[in-house]
Each structure stands twice: as C-alpha cells, then as structure tokens.
Amino acid sequence: MALSIRRFVFTAITDLRWRLVAKELVLAMRAPRHPAVAPLPRAHRTALHLTSCSGRLDELTRFCQWLSGHGVSSLAQIDTRVCDAYMAHRRYVLDEYGAVVGEQSPGTRRSAVQVVVDLVNYRELFTADRVPADLRPWGGATASAIAEMPSGRSENKTRPVEAAVMQPMLAAALFLLSCLGPHAVGLASHIREADQLSARKAQGLRPVSTVPVTEFAEVLSQYTDTRTALPMLADHHVADRLAAGWSVDDPLLAVATGVLARQAGVTQFWSAWMPYLRGPLEDALASVGVKEVFARDAAEITAADFSSVLAWTLSLHRLQAVALVGIVRTAAMIVLAAASGMRAS
Structure with a gap:
C-alpha cells in the first residue's frame, strides 16, 4: 500500500476540535471492539480497511474545509439544510463561472453522504464537538440510496x-x-x-x-x-x-x-x-x-x-x-x- 494511504494526515483540518473528531472517528473505525466504540448502536462491527479509512478521512477533511468556508463554526450547527447544501456541492461539476457542467460519480456522491452519516452514527463518541442529537439527514436512508448507486439496489455493475x-x-x-x-x-x-x-x-x-x-x-x-x-x-x-x-x-x-x-x-x-x-x-x-x-x-x-x-x-x-x-x-x-x-x- 502507498505511504499516502498508510499515513493518516490530520493537519489539513485546521479547527483543533474537528481534528480531534477526525482522530476519534478513524480510530473507532479501526478498533470496533474498543469499550468506547462497541456500545454505539450504529457503529461498524468489523474494522474498516486502511484504504477505506483513508478515504473517509479525506472526505471528512474536505467537509470540514467546506464548513469553515460557509461560516459554520461548530458541528452542532449542522442541520438538514447544511447536509443538502454539501451534497449539492459534491454532486455537481462546475465551470469557472459557477455553471453546472456535469455530475460527479455515484461513488463521489456516496462519500459526501457517508461523512455526514458517520458523524451521526459516532456522535456519542466525540469529545470536542458533535452534531445535534436530533439530526437525521435524508430521513435515515443509506448513503448508497442517497447517492443513487446502482450496485446493491438493482444489480451489480459487474455482470x-x-x-x-x-x-x-x-x-x-x-x-x-x-x-x-x-x-x-x-x-x-x-x-x-x-x-x-x-x-x-x-x-x-x-x-x-x-x-x-x-x-x-x-x-x-x-x-x-x-x-x-x-x-x-x-x-x-x-x-x-x-x-x-x-x-x-x-x-x-x-x-x-x-x-x-x-x-x-x-x-x-x-x-x-x-x-x-x-x-x-x-x-x-x-x-x-x-x-x-x-x-x-x-x-x-x-x-x-x-x-x-x-x-x-x-x-x-x-x-x-x-x-x-x-x-x-x-x-x-x-x-x-x-x-x-x-x-x-
């Protein structure tokens, strides 16, 4: 595996509270049997692969940077409107004038949804900042369903x-x-x-x-x-x-x-x-x-x-x-x- 995948870089998240959230989330995904993680009802029950954790961290870093750029200073301020706005931001490809010229792949859309779902599922674990307790983005639907991914919903992409x-x-x-x-x-x-x-x-x-x-x-x-x-x-x-x-x-x-x-x-x-x-x-x-x-x-x-x-x-x-x-x-x-x-x- 490439060193860029094996080495987690948290410094791209400038807010120290959110940086701690990212560390806690990645560790929780790697150690699902830890006493602080196992009781969480929606946490993963098996350890995620390093490649998956690296991808989750990349998307969380992107999300934190987007939040800062839109005036959000705490995860407690996230609501369904913010979730929809970030989904739209990651869904469409814009030109230099801000006009929509295409859509991202279902995999990219799924990553954007999954980062919010992770913050909800691991909410009780975070010590520095957390999303509201009543946040239930997209009605609780799965990330694959929100991203309209074909695999697992109709038939596999590979026949x-x-x-x-x-x-x-x-x-x-x-x-x-x-x-x-x-x-x-x-x-x-x-x-x-x-x-x-x-x-x-x-x-x-x-x-x-x-x-x-x-x-x-x-x-x-x-x-x-x-x-x-x-x-x-x-x-x-x-x-x-x-x-x-x-x-x-x-x-x-x-x-x-x-x-x-x-x-x-x-x-x-x-x-x-x-x-x-x-x-x-x-x-x-x-x-x-x-x-x-x-x-x-x-x-x-x-x-x-x-x-x-x-x-x-x-x-x-x-x-x-x-x-x-x-x-x-x-x-x-x-x-x-x-x-x-x-x-x-």
Missing part, C-alpha cells in the same frame, strides 16, 4: 459469470483442490527443503580450490546405493551449456552437476573439475540414469472422468513444480471466493 463458464471452472477448481491439493502441499514443502539444501548460499557450503573427488564419490554412491536417478537440468540450462560449447552427444549434458556439488558440500561445480570427475559421473549415470528432481514417485489418483488411474503429476523441474503449486493455489482461491461470496470472486 455475473455465465453458467457456461462458471460451472466448468468451479468443477475444475474443485477437482484440483480436492484431488491434487494434498499432494501440492507436499510438493511445496519439498521445494522449500530443496531450496535450503541446493541453493548456492545454503548454510554449510564452502568454496574449494581442489577437486573434491572424495566428496563426489560419497554423494554418487548414495545415488547408486539407493537406485536414485541423478538430478536433471532444466531445458534452459541445457541450452546454456550447448551455447557454451558442450556437445549435444555428451552423456552428462543434462546432469545437474551444480546440485551434486552442493550436495557434496561445495558452492559450485567448476568446469576444470570435469576431467577428474567425468568417469565417476558417467558410471553413476549409466547405473541410475537422470531425471527431474521433483515429484519423481507421484502418488496415483483417479482421473476426473473416472476412466483411469494415473500419477497426479509427471516428474518436474523446479520452475514447473512451483508453477503447479501456484495452479492449485489459484484453484483454492477460486473456490473460496465463489463459495464465500467475497467481492474478489
């Missing part, structure tokens, strides 16, 4: 998604969430663990100048003893090797030697080491092969059409695994938003 789109989207999202979700959680955990162990800045790694033959032999023996395939490079890294002069027929072209180096406890694999380590690497490759690192032994699930049982995912490179977790996360967001009726849906 509902047609069933032809919504139904299959939700069906797919529910399938991903229920069938792939638990596996995606495990995959995300595997990614985090691999990042901690295989990153160049992983804890415990050391730079070395001599060829770590012994360390590599230990790592490769672990792969061969457990019959685990060597880690595979992603396609774009293979392309980098080819561009750097590697032969397309080199059996080690797709082997992630950097990952093996970090598993051996060193920061990176130097090309000068290859003549000394090629033999052990090719022997291990011939024994166990090479494969993508993530989701190698994926659990089986039933297909969405119940026609077959298959692995929930192919084996993946890191970026592919991250993308798959993101897809399942998006499916979860779609289901939550649609089922809860959140505005984000």
